[in-house]
Amino acid sequence: xxxxxxxxxxxxxxxxxxxxxxxxxxxxxxxxxxxxxxxxxxxxxxxxxxxxxxxxxxxxxxxxxxxxxxxxxxxxxxxxxxxxxxxxxxxxxxxxxxxxxxxxxxxxxxxxxxxxxxxxxxxxxxxxxxxxxxxxxxxxxxxxxxxxxxxxxxxxxxxxxxxxxxxxxxxxxxxxxxxxxxxxxxxxxxxxxxxxxxxxxxxxxxxxxxxxxxxxxxxxxxxxxxxxxxxxxxxxxxxxxxxxxxxxxxxxxxxxxxxxxxxxxxxxxxxxxxxxxxxxxxxxxxxxxxxxxxxxxxxxxxxxxxxxxxxxxxxxxxxxxxxxxxxxxxxxxxxxxxxxxxxxxxxxxxxxxxxxxxxxxxxxxxxxxxxxxxxxxxxxxxxxxxxxxxxxxxxxxxxxxxxxxxxxxxxxxxxxxxxxxxxxxxxxxxxxxxxxxxxxxxxxxxxxxxxxxxxxxxxxxxxxxxxxxxxxxxxxxxxxxxxxxxxxxxxxxxxxxxxxxxxxxxxxxxxxxxxxxxxxxxxxxxxxxxxxxxxxxxxxxxxxxxxxxxxxxxxxxxxxxxxxxxxxxxxxxxxxxxxxxxxxxxxxxxxxxxxxxxxxxxxxxxxxxxxxxxxxxxxxxxxxxxxxxxxxxxxxxxxxxxxxxxxxxxxxxxxxxxxxx
Amino acid sequence: xxxxxxxxxxxxxxxxxxxxxxxxxxxxxxxxxxxxxxxxxxxxxxxxxxxxxxxxxxxxxxxxxxxxxxxxxxxxxxxxxxxxxxxxxxxx
Numbered sequence: 001x002x003x004x005x006x007x008x009x010x011x012x013x014x015x016x017x018x019x020x021x022x023x024x025x026x027x028x029x030x031x032x033x034x035x036x037x038x039x040x041x042x043x044x045x046x047x048x049x050x051x052x053x054x055x056x057x058x059x060x061x062x063x064x065x066x067x068x069x070x071x072x073x074x075x076x077x078x079x080x081x082x083x084x085x086x087x088x089x090x091x092x093x094x095x096x097x098x099x100x101x102x103x104x105x106x107x108x109x110x111x112x113x114x115x116x117x118x119x120x121x122x123x124x125x126x127x128x129x130x131x132x133x134x135x136x137x138x139x140x141x142x143x144x145x146x147x148x149x150x151x152x153x154x155x156x157x158x159x160x161x162x163x164x165x166x167x168x169x170x171x172x173x174x175x176x177x178x179x180x181x182x183x184x185x186x187x188x189x190x191x192x193x194x195x196x197x198x199x200x201x202x203x204x205x206x207x208x209x210x211x212x213x214x215x216x217x218x219x220x221x222x223x224x225x226x227x228x229x230x231x232x233x234x235x236x237x238x239x240x241x242x243x244x245x246x247x248x249x250x251x252x253x254x255x256x257x258x259x260x261x262x263x264x265x266x267x268x269x270x271x272x273x274x275x276x277x278x279x280x281x282x283x284x285x286x287x288x289x290x291x292x293x294x295x296x297x298x299x300x301x302x303x304x305x306x307x308x309x310x311x312x313x314x315x316x317x318x319x320x321x322x323x324x325x326x327x328x329x330x331x332x333x334x335x336x337x338x339x340x341x342x343x344x345x346x347x348x349x350x351x352x353x354x355x356x357x358x359x360x361x362x363x364x365x366x367x368x369x370x371x372x373x374x375x376x377x378x379x380x381x382x383x384x385x386x387x388x389x390x391x392x393x394x395x396x397x398x399x400x401x402x403x404x405x406x407x408x409x410x411x412x413x414x415x416x417x418x419x420x421x422x423x424x425x426x427x428x429x430x431x432x433x434x435x436x437x438x439x440x441x442x443x444x445x446x447x448x449x450x451x452x453x454x455x456x457x458x459x460x461x462x463x464x465x466x467x468x469x470x471x472x473x474x475x476x477x478x479x480x481x482x483x484x485x486x487x488x489x490x491x492x493x494x495x496x497x498x499x500x501x502x503x504x505x506x507x508x509x510x511x512x513x514x515x516x517x518x519x520x521x522x523x524x525x526x527x528x529x530x531x532x533x534x535x536x537x538x539x540x541x542x543x544x545x546x547x548x549x550x551x552x553x554x555x556x557x558x559x560x561x562x563x564x565x566x567x568x569x570x571x572x573x574x575x576x577x578x579x580x581x582x583x584x585x586x587x588x589x590x591x592x593x594x595x596x597x598x599x600x601x602x603x604x605x606x607x608x609x610x611x612x613x614x615x616x617x618x619x620x621x622x623x624x625x626x627x628x629x630x631x632x633x634x635x636x637x638x639x640x641x642x643x644x645x646x647x648x649x650x651x652x653x654x655x656x657x658x659x660x661x
Numbered sequence: 662x663x664x665x666x667x668x669x670x671x672x673x674x675x676x677x678x679x680x681x682x683x684x685x686x687x688x689x690x691x692x693x694x695x696x697x698x699x700x701x702x703x704x705x706x707x708x709x710x711x712x713x714x715x716x717x718x719x720x721x722x723x724x725x726x727x728x729x730x731x732x733x734x735x736x737x738x739x740x741x742x743x744x745x746x747x748x749x750x751x752x753x
Contacts, residue, residue, distance in 0.1 A: 466722075466723045484745060484746045485742075512719070518745075530719070531719030551746070551747050551749060552748070614749075621747055
């Protein structure tokens, strides 16, 4: 319990049960209604201190649900899993219901984003919401088929099933029920009183298709508007690219109505089972979707994630606050927040796998089929069964099921939301960093005119580095045009020139032209062996390789100082092939030019995803130029999509002048 | 000095390699500007001069450069590259 109190420090939220929700404080910042969240989102980078914002105005449902007694909160604290260490904040508790709704919460709600508290409070605390759920329940579709709609506790298959039983058979689960497999039972223990299952308000998260439902904004007190509205209303608008974790290259799971790995809510028995570091290797997979889709998703998700950011905020100590200021402070807060998300993620995947493992071990047919939605539960083929005793067949099945657990994707709504939150926080940090940095140097007053006049002409604009740049090449820098190789190569030459002219200021670099990678890829080392007859790569700090991928520009850098192969893609793609090619190239180059093999075993591939991102279908060339130029002076990438129009003019101007500004 | 020998000293065989690996051979005086070769190649291939790039050992071949200046040897290759553009990569 102490964790809740200290971590959140919002004792005022602990009111006696049944007390009416607090009226919003007069402070404007505290008057964020549900719609206020969205307006906050539209200016996401003005991140007002969450310390004030988390005190969302009390709405009807959420606030009342949290007007629970302190003893219930204390009980909820018992649910904290055993593996948690003392420093972890309140948000540590891992449960789907943390994300249940976006409805305004009292400070207590913000302080206790974990489900146990939510659930403990919900049935007993507020009569109206309880009644509402009660009233609406009979009309609910069979929960097994719509886990998102029916499952209150965890949105998973097990919970859905249990609840279906509860609603149809009227099962009452008493406190202390030994069975904690299902979420509802676990929470009954938490609540410390017998109650029927299925009290939960309508779920706003649908597990069935990996879609995230829009959180039910302040729930209407009308019973009719309850669960029916939730899942049906806006499923498509909230679809997000499915992310999954996978180790050892496991492929995405097949879709199915119940393919989520289930997790229980924090239950007492489970807390005994949890072990740290049991989650296995977790790696994100990039969704295979187009840019437009990604951009739309990003916009949609940010509102939700941004609001979550605030409600899970844990304030810094006064001392730390005084040391930090402004954006730097926000960045550090966000970093702490991301660390929390990371722990939540690990905890969640651990729980999910635990649940799965337990259900396999028990292997009652019903639960196994529910908890193992993606496993083949079909009987072994006749050929497999031939000549084998039944016990061997069933044992083998169990082993197969269990053995795959560590490698299975976690694909619960909660996990996807955690991932979304994480990437959102990351983007937020980037943006703050950017805003914190000095603006890019302004263009000379006549630059715009000069560039325009050059673009409209038809002549040789400049002749340098053995290249004639024509007006038509400069025109590729116009508005939404794709950049061509001449511009990128000329820009690379200018970077080299700058580095040569001021060797004390800039790293020693070599910039290959845009055909290098293509040659290396298609014709191998021998085709580029002579490209370095006049240059010794091994005395450079950086070797910059602009990469052309059919219709896309990216930038690879061999960082000889930091011993890594860097790859910067404005669409945040990866290109291990490129890094491998460059690795092989460097080995061959060493053998050819230095006559000695080079050991690159401790050189790492570096593909950061927190770099400025392109948000349209034409600016990657400009981004690539910027990646090159910033890499060439080892500067942080302090530019973003919004700078691109200006940077186009700037690059054109620099090319015309044949010198970087 | 025989005419043949004189000829081999003055002239040089250079192949031009297209992206599709097709090769076109040219015999050119060591002191002749390579613009002649490049223009001839473009004419022959029906290409616009401004849409292709001639590279020798990774460096652009300038119009006024001669084989002598570039230290070309008999049988050396000039690569022809086609203009590259890019702005966006739809799906990885």
